[in-house]
Amino acid sequence: MFGKREINLSTKGNTGTLFTIPVIVALAILAAIAFCSMFAPLISPCDPYEQDLSVAFSGPSAGHPLGADSVGRDILSRLFYGGRTTIFGGIAIVLVTIAIGIPMGLACGYYGGKIDSFFMRLCDIILSFPSLLLAFVLVAGLGRNMSNAILALGIVYVPGIARLMRSLTMVERNKPYVEALHSMCYSDWRIMFIHIVPNCVSSVIVQITLNLGYAVLDLAGMSFLGFGVRPPTADWGAMLNEGRSYLMQNPLLALLPGLCIILLVVSINIFSDGLYRYLEPKQRKLPSFRAYERAMEKKRKKATKLQAEKGGCEA
Amino acid sequence: MGKYILKRTLQMLFTIAVVSVLIFSVVRITPTDPITSITRGKPASEETIAALKKEYNLDQSMPVQYINWVSDMFHGDFGKSYQYRESVASIIAVRMMTTLQLMLQSAVLIVFIAIPFGMLSASKMNSLLDQTATVTSLVLVSSPSFFTGILLMLLFTMVWPVFPTFGTGTDFISNIRYLALPSIALAAVHMALIMRITRSNMVEQLSANYIQTATAKGLSRPEVVYKHALKNAAIPILTVTSLELSGLLGGSVMVEKVFSLNGIGSLLADSINKSDYPVIQSLTLLMVIIFLLCNLIVDILYAVLDPRIRLK
Numbered sequence: 001m002f003g004k005r006e007i008n009l010s011t012k013g014n015t016g017t018l019f020t021i022p023v024i025v026a027l028a029i030l031a032a033i034a035f036c037s038m039f040a041p042l043i044s045p046c047d048p049y050e051q052d053l054s055v056a057f058s059g060p061s062a063g064h065p066l067g068a069d070s071v072g073r074d075i076l077s078r079l080f081y082g083g084r085t086t087i088f089g090g091i092a093i094v095l096v097t098i099a100i101g102i103p104m105g106l107a108c109g110y111y112g113g114k115i116d117s118f119f120m121r122l123c124d125i126i127l128s129f130p131s132l133l134l135a136f137v138l139v140a141g142l143g144r145n146m147s148n149a150i151l152a153l154g155i156v157y158v159p160g161i162a163r164l165m166r167s168l169t170m171v172e173r174n175k176p177y178v179e180a181l182h183s184m185c186y187s188d189w190r191i192m193f194i195h196i197v198p199n200c201v202s203s204v205i206v207q208i209t210l211n212l213g214y215a216v217l218d219l220a221g222m223s224f225l226g227f228g229v230r231p232p233t234a235d236w237g238a239m240l241n242e243g244r245s246y247l248m249q250n251p252l253l254a255l256l257p258g259l260c261i262i263l264l265v266v267s268i269n270i271f272s273d274g275l276y277r278y279l280e281p282k283q284r285k286l287p288s289f290r291a292y293e294r295a296m297e298k299k300r301k302k303a304t305k306l307q308a309e310k311g312g313c314e315a
Numbered sequence: 316m317g318k319y320i321l322k323r324t325l326q327m328l329f330t331i332a333v334v335s336v337l338i339f340s341v342v343r344i345t346p347t348d349p350i351t352s353i354t355r356g357k358p359a360s361e362e363t364i365a366a367l368k369k370e371y372n373l374d375q376s377m378p379v380q381y382i383n384w385v386s387d388m389f390h391g392d393f394g395k396s397y398q399y400r401e402s403v404a405s406i407i408a409v410r411m412m413t414t415l416q417l418m419l420q421s422a423v424l425i426v427f428i429a430i431p432f433g434m435l436s437a438s439k440m441n442s443l444l445d446q447t448a449t450v451t452s453l454v455l456v457s458s459p460s461f462f463t464g465i466l467l468m469l470l471f472t473m474v475w476p477v478f479p480t481f482g483t484g485t486d487f488i489s490n491i492r493y494l495a496l497p498s499i500a501l502a503a504v505h506m507a508l509i510m511r512i513t514r515s516n517m518v519e520q521l522s523a524n525y526i527q528t529a530t531a532k533g534l535s536r537p538e539v540v541y542k543h544a545l546k547n548a549a550i551p552i553l554t555v556t557s558l559e560l561s562g563l564l565g566g567s568v569m570v571e572k573v574f575s576l577n578g579i580g581s582l583l584a585d586s587i588n589k590s591d592y593p594v595i596q597s598l599t600l601l602m603v604i605i606f607l608l609c610n611l612i613v614d615i616l617y618a619v620l621d622p623r624i625r626l627k
Contacts, residue, residue, distance in 0.1 A: 124330065125330060125333055125334060125337065128330050128334055128603055128606065128607055129334070129565075129599075129602075129603055129606070130561060130562050130564045130565040130602060130603070130606040131562050131564075131565030131566060132565050132568070133564075133565050133599060133602055133603070136568070136583065136587060136599070137338055137341055137342070137595065137599050138341060139587065140341075140342060140345070140586075140587040140590075140592075140595050141341035141342050141343070141344050141345050142341075142344070142345070143345070144587070144588070213457065217457070217459050220459050221459055221460075221461065221569055224459070224461050224569060224572075225568065225569065225572060225584050225587075225588075226584075226588055227587060227588075237459075240461070240462060240465070244465060244573070247465070247468065247469060247472075251469055254462075254465050255465075255466075255469075258458075258459075258462035258465065258466070261457075261458075261459060261462065262454065262457050262458050262462070265457035265458075266453060266454060266457040269453060269456065269457055270453070300527070304527050304530045304531050305530070307531040308530055308531055308532070308533045308534075309533075
């Protein structure tokens with residue numbers, strides 16, 4: 001029954017690897033960005049807030065490796081410090097989403113009934129705003145600054161996580177181990193947070209990494225419109241907005257922070273994709289198995305073609 | 316079918332009612348005093364403040380203000396702007412056309428470029444074209460629309476100045492050229508997403524058994540791809556495309572700011588920065604209503620195409 005091929009198909013010893021080449025490259029870029037932002041005070045050549053009008057719009061030089069901006073601040077140092085704000089902002093948004101979305105989804109999936117329909121209607125209301133509009137309105141009401149922008153964007157992402165957590169919990173709730181825990185008189189809290197949550201982590205974590213990429217993009221957008229990070233704080237989105245006014249004098253002012261954002265988000269997306277492939281058992285395949293699949297596919301296509309050349313089947 | 320449409324319409328009206336309360340109250344919790352926004356921070360005498368309060372209906376209680384706002388909106392009166400001292404409806408009416416045309420041009424790009432490219436890269440899976448398309452769409456998805464806009468602006472002012480990069484023309488025809496770059500910037504993210512979805516749906520269909528049968532029957536490749544696979548892949552592609560199209564409304568805020576267009580998106584951004592609450596609340600509610608209407612139409616179309624939905 002278990003031929004050579006069959007053993008290959010079984011999941012045992014067929015865990016595949018998270019570290020494919022694109023994921024390694026993405027992780028290296030992420031590590032470099034994280035290093036530069038974390039140690040910004042140590043590696044920055046200048047103070048990111050020190051203005052020196054005599055070097056405004058100057059090109060790359062020894063003192064300023066990437067030149068200086070409209071008021072003579074060092075661009076490289078501002079990029080390092082901007083990375084701090086951008087990454088911190090993205091992570092904070094995701095944390096807000098987790099703090100609200102996970103308990104909400106858990107409660108909906110676990111208790112069902114009125115709690116479920118109340119919170120799901122709430123999610124519907126959030127989803128009835130096109131893209132960032134709800135975040136705009138919240139920021140307009142609460143005041144335009146970074147912490148409000150983080151809170152607003154965190155709320156915008158809640159329905160995604162809450163719905164995912166809800167559907168996962170609904171599956172877990174009916175499994176025998178939950179029944180066993182009930183019979184041992186464990187409290188609902190303990191069952192939900194100590195026993196159900198760990199079983200849902202792998203799916204949730206993929207969604208969270210994906211959200212991190214969107215969070216970075218959207219916070220940059222909010223800062224670009226002047227709703228998020230306020231000048232003179234160094235932030236890639238805010239720097240892009242400042243640089244936009246001086247495109248003709250020095251396009252680097254807008255290009256560099258923009259490229260940093262793209263690099264960061266592409267890396268996060270590739271990592272998230274790799275993580276999904278690794279954690280999704282259907283996608284988890286050894287390279288040798290992939291080669292086998294390709295060979296079979298070729299064979300199948302050849303056979304189909306031959307059949308077609310023979311004049312097609314009668315049926 | 317009629318029952319389904321009625322149910323969805325009632326649901327939508329309920330959502331609009333809740334959203335209007337939400338928008339109204341969020342805008343009211345603001346720390347900025349409306350009078351300061353009207354006078355632009357200049358000190359005003361007691362009488363002026365009282366007169367302004369009366370002019371803008373600020374002397375009434377919150378629930379009364381809310382009811383006034385909603386009933387006025389039914390009569391086409393969206394309130395009076397703090398910064399322009401004009402009726403909000405007329406400001407929106409003037410700027411609406413630009414945004415609608417911007418969305419229309421982006422929609423054309425999405426439908427006529429993204430979907431065919433997605434199908435092409437699925438039918439030539441793993442070819443050079445497919446790989447280029449996949450990488451391009453990954454980069455486009457990760458690039459904020461305003462940065463794509465800035466890149467296009469730089470490219471078309473310095474390297475190849477064929478399209479204007481600033482402002483708008485006078486009528487629809489001349490606007491097509493003015494809105495070319497903004498619509499590309501606005502559509503880029505959505506194009507990338509839809510290309511990916513089209514590709515993955517087509518790949519799924521093309522690896523199904525009935526495709527093997529069709530090929531074995533001796534049908535030509537175009538017949539297999541466009542007659543057999545496309546029909547089955549069409550429904551999910553249509554749904555996502557129409558949802559993305561209604562999402563263009565939110566994205567227009569940033570793109571209009573980059574290209575200094577006078578649309579309702581840039582109007583919203585300006586109003587938030589200047590605490591112009593009558594414009595913010597009416598414009599947001601209007602955008603939500605347009606968005607929900609689009610979703611309703613999609614849902615109904617979906618039910619028409621797929622009987623399983625309405626039977627649920």
